[in-house]
Amino acid sequence: MALSIVHRATGIALYVGTLLLAWWLIAAASGSAAAYSNVQAFTGSIIGRLIVFGYTWALMHHMLSGIRHFVWDLGFGFKANEREALTWAALIGGIVLTILIWIIAYAIGGVR
Amino acid sequence: MSATDTPRRSMRTPLGRVRNLGAAHSGTSDFWRQRITAVAMTLLMLPVIVVVMMTLGSNQAGAKVILGSLPVAVIMMLFIVASAWHMKIGMQVVIEDYVHNEKLKLVSIMLNNFFSIAVALASIYAIIKISSGV
Numbered sequence: 001m002a003l004s005i006v007h008r009a010t011g012i013a014l015y016v017g018t019l020l021l022a023w024w025l026i027a028a029a030s031g032s033a034a035a036y037s038n039v040q041a042f043t044g045s046i047i048g049r050l051i052v053f054g055y056t057w058a059l060m061h062h063m064l065s066g067i068r069h070f071v072w073d074l075g076f077g078f079k080a081n082e083r084e085a086l087t088w089a090a091l092i093g094g095i096v097l098t099i100l101i102w103i104i105a106y107a108i109g110g111v112r
Numbered sequence: 113m114s115a116t117d118t119p120r121r122s123m124r125t126p127l128g129r130v131r132n133l134g135a136a137h138s139g140t141s142d143f144w145r146q147r148i149t150a151v152a153m154t155l156l157m158l159p160v161i162v163v164v165m166m167t168l169g170s171n172q173a174g175a176k177v178i179l180g181s182l183p184v185a186v187i188m189m190l191f192i193v194a195s196a197w198h199m200k201i202g203m204q205v206v207i208e209d210y211v212h213n214e215k216l217k218l219v220s221i222m223l224n225n226f227f228s229i230a231v232a233l234a235s236i237y238a239i240i241k242i243s244s245g246v
Contacts, residue, residue: 008206015199022235025188028167028175029238036172063157066150073147101161109169 003087007065010058017055056101061094142201149198156191163187180242188239196232200224 024043027035042048068086071077077086122129130139163184167175178184203224211217 011199011202012206015203018195018199018231018235021192022231022238025179025235025238025242028172028179029241030172033172036175059157063154067154070147070150105165105168108165 003065003091007062007069010062010065013054013058014062017051017058020051020055053098053102057094057098060097060101061090064090064093064097142204146198146201149194149201152194153191153198156187156194159187160191176242179239180245182243185239185243189236192232192235192239196228200228203228 020043024039027039030036043052068077068090071086077083132139163178166178170178179188204221207217207220207224211220
């Protein structure tokens with residue numbers, strides 16, 4: 001498995017994605033309610049939802065993949081089967097967490 | 113073998129030789145900060161997700177009430193500081209790995225600093241503005 005490049009790629013995606021976070025917060029702070037509606041219109045659109053979904057996955061995967069690196073930093077998990085297991089756990093865990101978050105988001109009425 | 117066994121031309125101690133060295137002239141400090149901010153964000157991840165979920169479906173007025181509350185504002189600001197710091201270090205590693213032209217590398221690292229700090233400051237300013245109700 002060559003997942004380290006995915007860790008790096010998701011990191012770069014999250015880097016750019018902070019613009020969305022900043023846009024959301026600035027719009028919330030703005031004096032005009034329309035500024036916030038614009039953000040919601042974007043994140044509610046098909047493209048916007050795909051981007052936020054991708055962002056959610058990048059965040060979850062990068063976090064779990066990072067925890068995998070932590071395990072290695074602490075000196076564990078270097079055997080071949082352990083490396084494989086950690087990598088698969090990060091890969092599958094990232095997808096599961098992402099879907100779980102989106103199910104909860106839809107369930108609590110984030111989509112009108 | 114102790115340090116006194118071997119004759120050396122230098123009078124500097126082993127610690128003195130490694131201090132302020134390394135390609136970045138900052139030793140392992142970035143490595144360490146990368147891990148501090150990673151742990152911080154991992155701990156803050158669940159609270160941040162809860163905050164974002166709370167704002168789903170509400171208009172600007174509702175979002176202001178949620179984001180302006182003290183615990184939420186603190187959680188968000190901690191997360192932003194950790195993110196900006198973490199991503200600044202991470203992107204610098206990527207730049208150092210792939211950009212080999214010295215001038216382009218320095219410019220890229222500079223822009224990386226500008227971007228990370230600008231995103232962090234803008235976000236923090238927004239939260240403080242919401243919290244103070246102006």
